[in-house]
Amino acid sequence: MTNTSEKIIIGIGLLSILLGLVLTYSKRKTKRELRKRVLAENNPDYSETAKNIKNSILKSKDLYKSLIIQVHPDKFLDAYKEIASELSARITKSKKNYDELMVLKIEVEEFINNIK
């Protein structure tokens, strides 16, 4: 009798351990997949990111000032004013991101050339 109950207790113990292992494994697997997906969808070139941060510290302030002055909405009329407002908002949002400001610089140049 004692022998049987001991076996049952050991069985339950082993089952619990097995269940714990399965749950831990599935949790880790989910985490690993999530991690993979996040890393795959974002730029894996850390050197580029580091360079962007460095360039942002060094150059974004001046670039921001020059762009925001060029597209000040008060300088434009009607439809152009709207585009200028939208560009200003995007420039302000990317104030401290050099790479994004460089992309916006091209847009600003195109916008100004279109008016001329």
Next chain:
Amino acid sequence: MSNNILSRISTFINRVVDAVSQGSFERVRILREFNLVFREAYMQMELDRLCIVTTSPGNQANKHDLSTFYLRSGFKITIENDHKLLENDYIEIAKYVIESRAFVRQLMALGYDTLIIKGKNQYRGLEIPLKTIANLHDYMLNR
């Protein structure tokens, strides 16, 4: 000299722990690339302060779904020459780092949950919970 050797040994141990705990060299790579770019910028006198990036203990209160063990969950930027560095300067540096949400998400995916910015010789510093900057909810919903 002995400091240099100790620092090399601790860097090596940190790298091994990062590689083993994450099952990949991504953490090692991110720290190496950042340190390389910052050191180069300092040597070429582009930046007037030298920033060193390391893994450090984070804060358990900032834990998120992909956080690693809290002793390894801090992404720490130490400013080596921190003379006359004010609290505002820490905030300013932090703004440049957290500007890119994509990058913050990458840090979170690598197990970091706290961004720490600190001067080497100063007690004060700045601690930012990464989960307040970006979140992983979209990725979790699109499983």
